[in-house]
Amino acid sequence: MKVTVIGCGRWGSFIAWYLDKIGHQVVLYGRENSKHMIRLQEKRSNGLIEIPKTLRLETDLKQAVLSDVIGISINSQGLRNLVQELRSYHPKHKYFVLCMKGIEISSGKRLTEIIEEGIDSSNKVAVWLGPGHVQEFYKGIPNCMVIDSKHDKAKELLVLSFSSDLIRFYYGDDLIGNEIGAAAKNVIGIAAGMLDGLNLTSLKGALMSRGTREIARLIKAMGGSELSAYGLCHLGDYEATVFSQFSHNRRYGEMYVKGEEYKDLAEGYYTVEALIKLGKEYKVELPICNAVHQVLYNGQQADLELEKLFLRSLKKSFK
Amino acid sequence: MKVTVIGCGRWGSFIAWYLDKIGHQVVLYGRENSKHMIRLQEKRSNGLIEIPKTLRLETDLKQAVLSDVIGISINSQGLRNLVQELRSYHPKHKYFVLCMKGIEISSGKRLTEIIEEGIDSSNKVAVWLGPGHVQEFYKGIPNCMVIDSKHDKAKELLVLSFSSDLIRFYYGDDLIGNEIGAAAKNVIGIAAGMLDGLNLTSLKGALMSRGTREIARLIKAMGGSELSAYGLCHLGDYEATVFSQFSHNRRYGEMYVKGEEYKDLAEGYYTVEALIKLGKEYKVELPICNAVHQVLYNGQQADLELEKLFLRSLKKSFK
Incomplete structure (x- = not known):
C-alpha cells in the first residue's frame, strides 16, 4: 500500500522505516524547517538508523496526503492544527492511523474524536498503540501492539497489512479504553x-x-x-x-x-x-x-x- | 506481643528481625540441624544482617508454639508436615500468620485451608502477602503489604500491631484471590x-x-x-x-x-x-x-x- 507518515521524530521515522521494511511504498513527511527532517535529508539517518532510499522524504503536505493510508505521529496538542491543515486538501476515502498517545487539554477529547470531527466522513480513523521501544525494534526484538478502530474492515485491513515477525498486531475492541489507557x-x-x-x-x-x-x-x-x-x-x-x-x-x-x-x-x-x-x-x-x-x-x-x-x-x- | 516465626530462611529471618525491630518479643524457630539456624546461632547473622540479641533463637518447637502469634515461613509443600507436628502441641486461641506463597500440589489446596484443617478451630489463621525485597527493607526502603483473614478482628489486630514506617499494611478482603494471586x-x-x-x-x-x-x-x-x-x-x-x-x-x-x-x-x-x-x-x-x-x-x-x-x-x- 501507499502509506504516508506525518511526523518525522523518533516514533514517526521508525514507523516509516518499519512499513518500508515490510514492503509498503512509504512517504515520510516533515515540515521543511523541522530539525528532524533537515537531518533526514542531509544524513539519511534519524540518529538511530539509516533511512533506506526506497523511503521518500516529503515536505509538501499536499503531496504527502495522496497516499491511501496516512499515519500521524506528532505531539498530541498539535493534532487539531494539523487536522485544520489537512482539511484544505479535502482527503477522502483514506485511512488515517494515529500512532500517538494523548488527550487534548483544551477539550478533553480523544485524538480520534479530533480528527473525525475535522475531516470528511468517508475517511476511516484508526489507532496504532501498545508497547515497544524503537531502539529494540531496530535490533530485531519483537513485540505485540494493537490496532483499534470503529470500522471493523479498516481494523482488519491494517492488522493484516502491518503485521510482521517484528510486530504482531492484535485487534482492539474498545476505542475509548485503548485511547485513554494509552x-x-x-x-x-x-x-x-x-x-x-x-x-x-x-x-x-x-x-x-x-x-x-x-x-x-x-x-x-x-x-x-x-x-x-x-x-x-x-x-x-x-x-x-x-x-x-x-x-x-x-x-x-x-x-x-x-x-x-x-x-x-x-x-x-x-x-x-x-x-x-x-x-x-x-x-x-x-x-x-x-x-x-x-x-x-x-x-x-x-x-x-x-x-x-x-x-x-x-x-x-x-x- | 509474643511472636514466634517458624522458618529461619531469608524471609523468615527478615520477619523476625522486623517484628523485633518494631517492639514485639520475638522467637525465631528453626530445626536444630537447619543450616540457616546453625549460621544464626554461630554468627548471629542471616548472611544479610545481624540478628539482635533481643531476638531469641529456638530449636524446640514445643517452646516455640507458646507465643500468641505464630508466623510461618517455610516451603509450601512442607506445610502439611509442619501442621502435623504442631498438632501434637495442641495450640489453642492463637493467631497463625502464613508468610509464604504457594499451593499444595497433591491436593490443590490453599495454604490457609491446610492449616485450618489441621488445628483447633479456636485458632485464627491469616496471611501476610505482597511485595518487598528483604535486601531493600534492610536498607530502610518502605513498601506496602497486605494482611488477609476470614476473621476481621484478627486482621485488624495484626494490621495495627505489625504496621510501621517500613511496612504499610493494607486490609485484604478476598482470601481466595489473595492466596492464589500471591x-x-x-x-x-x-x-x-x-x-x-x-x-x-x-x-x-x-x-x-x-x-x-x-x-x-x-x-x-x-x-x-x-x-x-x-x-x-x-x-x-x-x-x-x-x-x-x-x-x-x-x-x-x-x-x-x-x-x-x-x-x-x-x-x-x-x-x-x-x-x-x-x-x-x-x-x-x-x-x-x-x-x-x-x-x-x-x-x-x-x-x-x-x-x-x-x-x-x-x-x-x-x-
Missing part, C-alpha cells in the same frame, strides 16, 4: 520515574496496582471497558514506560525530582492536565494522576505526595 | 526470567497484561474476586517478581533458559504444577502457566513456547 500510561510513567528518583523503586509494584485501577475506573466512567486498562495499551505498555531506561516519561519524572535539567517536557506532562479535567467531569478519583499534577503544576513536593499515596493512607482498602 | 505471581516471575534469558525482555509488558488476565479468570472461577489479580498480592508484586534482580523465580527462569546451573528450584516450579491442576479442575485456560509447565516439566523449548504465546497466536483478541 494516553494515561505516560502519567504513570512519570510517577514511576519520580519513585525511581526518590529511591522508592520498590513501590512501583504498588504503583502498577493502583495506577491500573484508577485508569480502569476512568475508562469505565467514560463508557469504555474497565479491562482495557489491563490490556496491551496500558498495563501491557508498563514494561516500556514504568521500567525501561528508554522511557521518556519515566526519565522525565526521575530528572524532575532530582532537580536535573531536561530538554523536553514529556507527553505525560500534558496528559495529566487533561486527565485531571476528565476526572472532574466524570467524577472519578484519580489519586496518582492528582499527585503527579500537584507536583508538576502546583509545585508540591514529590516525596510527600507519593508517600501520602502509598504509605500514609488511612483507608482500609488498597484500591 | 502463589501464581511466582510462575509469572519464572516466565519473565525466561523472556529475559531469551533477550525478549520487551515482551514483559505483554506478559503482565496476559498474566494478570489468566490469574484473574482462575481466581473468579474459584470463587474469589477477579480484581485481586490486580491488587498488591499479584500485580502489586510484579516489580519485585517480574523485574527485580533479587527475584528468585525470575532468576531461576533466566538461568533455566540459558542452561546455567541453579542451586535451588524456585517456589514457582511447584506452584505451576498445582495451577495446572486447578486450571483443569475449574476449567480455566491458563496459557502462560501452561507454557511454563511445558518447558519445566515436559522439556519443551522455551523460545518456541513463549513465542507461540505472544507472537504467533491466531486469535483476534489479546486476552
Whole structure:
C-alpha cells in the first residue's frame, strides 16, 4: 500500500522505516524547517538508523496526503492544527492511523474524536498503540501492539497489512479504553520515574496496582471497558514506560525530582492536565494522576505526595 | 506481643528481625540441624544482617508454639508436615500468620485451608502477602503489604500491631484471590526470567497484561474476586517478581533458559504444577502457566513456547 507518515521524530521515522521494511511504498513527511527532517535529508539517518532510499522524504503536505493510508505521529496538542491543515486538501476515502498517545487539554477529547470531527466522513480513523521501544525494534526484538478502530474492515485491513515477525498486531475492541489507557500510561510513567528518583523503586509494584485501577475506573466512567486498562495499551505498555531506561516519561519524572535539567517536557506532562479535567467531569478519583499534577503544576513536593499515596493512607482498602 | 516465626530462611529471618525491630518479643524457630539456624546461632547473622540479641533463637518447637502469634515461613509443600507436628502441641486461641506463597500440589489446596484443617478451630489463621525485597527493607526502603483473614478482628489486630514506617499494611478482603494471586505471581516471575534469558525482555509488558488476565479468570472461577489479580498480592508484586534482580523465580527462569546451573528450584516450579491442576479442575485456560509447565516439566523449548504465546497466536483478541 501507499502509506504516508506525518511526523518525522523518533516514533514517526521508525514507523516509516518499519512499513518500508515490510514492503509498503512509504512517504515520510516533515515540515521543511523541522530539525528532524533537515537531518533526514542531509544524513539519511534519524540518529538511530539509516533511512533506506526506497523511503521518500516529503515536505509538501499536499503531496504527502495522496497516499491511501496516512499515519500521524506528532505531539498530541498539535493534532487539531494539523487536522485544520489537512482539511484544505479535502482527503477522502483514506485511512488515517494515529500512532500517538494523548488527550487534548483544551477539550478533553480523544485524538480520534479530533480528527473525525475535522475531516470528511468517508475517511476511516484508526489507532496504532501498545508497547515497544524503537531502539529494540531496530535490533530485531519483537513485540505485540494493537490496532483499534470503529470500522471493523479498516481494523482488519491494517492488522493484516502491518503485521510482521517484528510486530504482531492484535485487534482492539474498545476505542475509548485503548485511547485513554494509552494516553494515561505516560502519567504513570512519570510517577514511576519520580519513585525511581526518590529511591522508592520498590513501590512501583504498588504503583502498577493502583495506577491500573484508577485508569480502569476512568475508562469505565467514560463508557469504555474497565479491562482495557489491563490490556496491551496500558498495563501491557508498563514494561516500556514504568521500567525501561528508554522511557521518556519515566526519565522525565526521575530528572524532575532530582532537580536535573531536561530538554523536553514529556507527553505525560500534558496528559495529566487533561486527565485531571476528565476526572472532574466524570467524577472519578484519580489519586496518582492528582499527585503527579500537584507536583508538576502546583509545585508540591514529590516525596510527600507519593508517600501520602502509598504509605500514609488511612483507608482500609488498597484500591 | 509474643511472636514466634517458624522458618529461619531469608524471609523468615527478615520477619523476625522486623517484628523485633518494631517492639514485639520475638522467637525465631528453626530445626536444630537447619543450616540457616546453625549460621544464626554461630554468627548471629542471616548472611544479610545481624540478628539482635533481643531476638531469641529456638530449636524446640514445643517452646516455640507458646507465643500468641505464630508466623510461618517455610516451603509450601512442607506445610502439611509442619501442621502435623504442631498438632501434637495442641495450640489453642492463637493467631497463625502464613508468610509464604504457594499451593499444595497433591491436593490443590490453599495454604490457609491446610492449616485450618489441621488445628483447633479456636485458632485464627491469616496471611501476610505482597511485595518487598528483604535486601531493600534492610536498607530502610518502605513498601506496602497486605494482611488477609476470614476473621476481621484478627486482621485488624495484626494490621495495627505489625504496621510501621517500613511496612504499610493494607486490609485484604478476598482470601481466595489473595492466596492464589500471591502463589501464581511466582510462575509469572519464572516466565519473565525466561523472556529475559531469551533477550525478549520487551515482551514483559505483554506478559503482565496476559498474566494478570489468566490469574484473574482462575481466581473468579474459584470463587474469589477477579480484581485481586490486580491488587498488591499479584500485580502489586510484579516489580519485585517480574523485574527485580533479587527475584528468585525470575532468576531461576533466566538461568533455566540459558542452561546455567541453579542451586535451588524456585517456589514457582511447584506452584505451576498445582495451577495446572486447578486450571483443569475449574476449567480455566491458563496459557502462560501452561507454557511454563511445558518447558519445566515436559522439556519443551522455551523460545518456541513463549513465542507461540505472544507472537504467533491466531486469535483476534489479546486476552
